[in-house]
Amino acid sequence: MQSTLAIIKPEILKKGLSGKIISIIEEHGFRISAMKMVHLTKDQAGRFYHVHRGKFFFEELTQYMSSGPIIVMVLSGDNVIERWRSLMGATDPSKAKEGTIRKLYGTDIQRNAVHGSDAPETAAFEISFFFSKMEIENGS
Ligand code: GDP
Numbered sequence: 739m740q741s742t743l744a745i746i747k748p749e750i751l752k753k754g755l756s757g758k759i760i761s762i763i764e765e766h767g768f769r770i771s772a773m774k775m776v777h778l779t780k781d782q783a784g785r786f787y788h789v790h791r792g793k794f795f796f797e798e799l800t801q802y803m804s805s806g807p808i809i810v811m812v813l814s815g816d817n818v819i820e821r822w823r824s825l826m827g828a829t830d831p832s833k834a835k836e837g838t839i840r841k842l843y844g845t846d847i848q849r850n851a852v853h854g855s856d857a858p859e860t861a862a863f864e865i866s867f868f869f870s871k872m873e874i875e876n877g878s
Pocket of ligand 1: 795798799828829847848849854856
């Protein structure tokens with residue numbers, strides 16, 4: 739059993755489309771083990787995206803991710819990291835496959851609707867960034 743961190747990004751909440759994304763997640767059989775809404779400060783967004791510090795889009799990305807509330811979730815199941823990234827689609831929505839969330843709901847390479855951890859180590863860091871063990875179903 740694996741867990742991953744999923745985020746519904748600010749522009750989706752602003753557009754009132756978060757329920758659509760949650761429905762897609764449930765329809766695809768993902769187990770939601772934890773979920774909450776948070777509004778990050780720019781500094782917190784920078785700590786979450788620390789691997790991108792120094793990149794040309796870091797400033798814009800942290801500004802955007804702190805521009806409004808987001809919904810953070812822990813998804814759990816076999817191979818969930820890869821399965822969730824596959825349902826998300828490519829980073830750039832214009833290059834994402836038909837039927838993926840980013841193709842359906844992404845606006846551009848930055849405002850691409852959702853986030854998903856890319857490896858088990860990243861997932862562990864990202865889940866613990868937002869959730870205590872007590873907030874996650876089964877403590878897993
Ligand atoms: P992901 O794993 O598919 O989310 O992609 P990355 O880890 O490479 O990038 C993290 C996030 O930074 C993306 O989801 C986008 O929101 C943003 N991002 C990535 N590349 C760019 C870019 O070239 N320009 C801008 N403005 N944002 C980007």
